[in-house]
Amino acid sequence: MSNNLLQGKTGVIFGALDEQSIAWKVAERCHEEGAKIVLSNAPVAMRFGKINELGEKISAPIISADATSMEDLDKLFTGATEHFGGKIDFVLHSIGMSLNVRKGKSYTDLNYDFMSKTFDISAMSFHRVMQTLWKQEAMNDWGSIAALTYIAAQRVFPDYSEMAESKALLESFARSFGYHFGTRNHVRVNTVSQSPTWTTAGSGVKGFKEFFDYADKMSPLGNASAEACADYCVFLFSDLSKMVTMQNLYHDGGFSNMGMNPAVLGL
Amino acid sequence: MSNNLLQGKTGVIFGALDEQSIAWKVAERCHEEGAKIVLSNAPVAMRFGKINELGEKISAPIISADATSMEDLDKLFTGATEHFGGKIDFVLHSIGMSLNVRKGKSYTDLNYDFMSKTFDISAMSFHRVMQTLWKQEAMNDWGSIAALTYIAAQRVFPDYSEMAESKALLESFARSFGYHFGTRNHVRVNTVSQSPTWTTAGSGVKGFKEFFDYADKMSPLGNASAEACADYCVFLFSDLSKMVTMQNLYHDGGFSNMGMNPAVLGL
């Protein structure tokens, strides 16, 4: 069902891999709410994913871009504004990958070249995206930029490893760039700290099922689904959130403010 | 303009005094979005305010209630569910008053009877409201309860005096009751930490203009207006925020995450 919340708006969405991806759901919901979308993902992800399917479904062109390449990002946003025939209203960053986790390195035995690469892919890419948008003056005034994050940036979940640091970085970029974009263009920048979500990416992490279940029991409303996150992103891209910026926003069924839930202890 | 975000929903709104009140704007916007509303305010506020005007405008009955009286609250919610012919989907608590501030007592010379009364009016009233709703089982599943607060609950604004403590209390009640309401009914409870706002209540506080201007300059987007807050509350009462609970949500143009803004220093 549509409330036309994004009628006439234009958005670029990174990170839709397959129909389990949060970014995929966000793209569908934004389309439903009236937005015109451009999709982007890394060249390698596009080979394995089904993004073309999504593109057809919501009439969105797909412009592949390595989010660590300034040249690719430059082309992407030039392409997007050409396609829209105007500037961009919203952008979703849903990109993250840890080389050390993938290689099975423990947190006390990390490889620092991998770490640098992880940070570049998962966090610096967000600054790269914003810096490109900034220089191209590609965002409409009062636009909205958001990135997906996780509470491991605040508290320790051992298996999350260096992704905790990646998310801490990501959230800091949101605050810092949010100041600049807010001051110049009234553009807001926020991060959404989402429940653990059953995606192709997430479910591959070691111990994922355990902390998914733990979080689900700990949260009075249970874990927030990818669909609920998509609804939430619609809000963030709509005019209802115009004055919210530089925030890390928990979308997590209450997990973040629980100290102990008797349900976890089986009481 | 309406997006029908609250079509078919019912809500009780406390604290509309006059057209400057945030609660007034919220009631108007909720009506616009399709909700049926019941208004409530303290008997004394009703004598001085213009709430009847608002009631007529949005076809909302007005049920006066002293929010520190369990009997009044009981009647209010019984009356509301009768009027709606069903349970309640959302509630806004916008109630606050400091006796010590009103009497001009400084923070180092507070009267404790006044303080207890301030806490009862400004914060315990929120627990009273929720406890009444709980016992009457008056909330629909997946409903939404919200209260207005201020960042003085986290950081010191000396002129805010004992209202800082009132808001700290209020926010704690939201978390605690949010756990219970979430677990039993999937009802969410949040507080909105709003920019200083030009209302009849706010503008009467000593030093208000100074901290309004200071906050406005400090915030990259400027202070959030009462109208913007009303939009935000529509979101909180809509299905877009279903999984957000037990949060204190900054609606403040970025104020809360600024450390120093060159604009404040006149740089």
Place this chain on the structure above:
Amino acid sequence: MSNNLLQGKTGVIFGALDEQSIAWKVAERCHEEGAKIVLSNAPVAMRFGKINELGEKISAPIISADATSMEDLDKLFTGATEHFGGKIDFVLHSIGMSLNVRKGKSYTDLNYDFMSKTFDISAMSFHRVMQTLWKQEAMNDWGSIAALTYIAAQRVFPDYSEMAESKALLESFARSFGYHFGTRNHVRVNTVSQSPTWTTAGSGVKGFKEFFDYADKMSPLGNASAEACADYCVFLFSDLSKMVTMQNLYHDGGFSNMGMNPAVLGL
């Protein structure tokens, strides 16, 4: 062993009931470090407790005071400064009691007269203490005031009930009064957010053993003991913490920043 960290300093310590009390340990350690102490507790606690034993052991006079009575507090601090022959360097507030918990009322069925009384005893008493010290100008410049609190002020532990709100209040008073005392006298005011502790008071709370064990497993260093807390308070009263103020300080073995500990899940 003593490091003479409090040589020549004078302090008033509230809340020593028996040798399990944190306040008891703090008094002993402060004495060991060279401080002169005055002990205080509520008249009723003094009848049941063994505070006289402690008084003799550390040569500290005991001045009973109901911390909700301005008259009693006035006499206490007058008595203390007379005893010391000078002003006070540090004060520990370790007072808390919930009538609703004691009466077995659930959080969704609280009695509001009890609640007001709980807040007065557990939190407003801290403002009362500071206001009395302020008016008597009884604190030495660069003195230190501290109160014990619990993380339930930030996150929900259902069994903690209205004590969560009491602690939220308490911490807010520390911030607010910390501003005034800092500005006038360079006196610092902080709260110590301590692990669950096996005291006569704590262990009586329903579900205490469960959340003690849970917290112990969740914390990489385990729960902090009353003895460790006493060491920490020595630091807070010493010159090593001169520039720390208006903070809520976690003394909890790392609990507060853990999101999930495999040890809790038995992994």
Place this chain on the structure above:
Amino acid sequence: MSNNLLQGKTGVIFGALDEQSIAWKVAERCHEEGAKIVLSNAPVAMRFGKINELGEKISAPIISADATSMEDLDKLFTGATEHFGGKIDFVLHSIGMSLNVRKGKSYTDLNYDFMSKTFDISAMSFHRVMQTLWKQEAMNDWGSIAALTYIAAQRVFPDYSEMAESKALLESFARSFGYHFGTRNHVRVNTVSQSPTWTTAGSGVKGFKEFFDYADKMSPLGNASAEACADYCVFLFSDLSKMVTMQNLYHDGGFSNMGMNPAVLGL
């Protein structure tokens, strides 16, 4: 004056450049309190600084190390434990440098190679230090590791630029590694969020004087000096802080919890 708080303890201190450095003061105070020290700094800093002077004064060998080189760190800690004839009790990380700031790049025009290098020097170096200590099993049980940070990790100070992100990273490493070190060795890891300080490094940053003065006025106790920070670090390395871990600790005269200070507005 000494309280023998670190009698018999051994520590490695990074980052003493000249007598204005916080690390310099910390080394002096730790020596005064009875600790044996090994000093380290980057080869380039050693050429320009006066660290040899300090080494002689406190009888501490100096082992130069590039904190981004695992080989150098390995040699450093091997050398330190050899010198001490045993393991290490505490480590201070006081290392930070932004290439983009040094090159005058604005936050919306950053160079990403510089950024990666900044992160490596200012933050990943902390993980490198801990990973080396971990693998060498060089820390004594119940030891203490600390790093200096700044509140720009939480709130925006525009001139701080990418150092905000560096500090966010640094603080996250403290939490994450704190879990591992706490669980295996009861070693605690914390960051100290210090007031702006007049050091050779700090005072070179653009706009430093303005935010120094602003912070000084905003803080009820004024800015914390390097000397006060040294006292605070003595506490962190002493047994008084045994149960404090994974915390970011504000040592800032109250700055972090002020919302508005009338002194800033000249009221």
